[in-house]
Amino acid sequence: MTVKTLPMTDELHAYVVAHGTPPDEIMRDLIEETERSLPASAQMQVAPEQAAFLSLLTKLVGARHVVEIGTFTGLSSLAMARGLVEGGKVVCFDISDEFTSVARRYWERAGVSDRIDLRIGPAAERLRELPTEAHLDLSFIDADKTGYPPTGRSSSRAPGRAG
């Protein structure tokens, strides 16, 4: 099987931004605060158009049970929480109280705190707390990439801000 990657050219990126859902005021404030208060780490945040895609994906699969590994200041989790079905939950794992304290404020402001269950600690350990039977509709792994098992395939990242 061959691996084909569509590069995110400037033209394609401009199209995605022009035709996608722009971030609302809460997301814009979160992006601005992250860039201002955590300049050395802000590039880890997903791009606004990636956040919009995560919301869409969550809605498309009718997700109720979502897991996120790597929450940072909360943009991707906020996006997925907004796409959940009624009663759905995003379980978030991160090792940083500092980063996720920002996330908590924005989840509260966006009215999605009750849809997010944040667990602090190394995800590889804390994931064991989840039920062992298959129950996840969507998982977003965005942390500790050097710890991923090797796949034997090479891949190249499209330009973007996600780490």
Ligand SMILES: C[S@@+](CC[C@H](N)C(=O)[O-])C[C@H]1O[C@@H](n2cnc3c(N)ncnc32)[C@H](O)[C@@H]1O
């Ligand atoms: C690329 S950022 C996540 C960005 C986030 N998805 C967003 O949209 O803003 C990676 C995050 O993973 C966290 N992290 C690093 N190693 C981790 C581990 N072993 N378990 C859980 N979280 C980890 C870091 O604290 C950091 O907040």
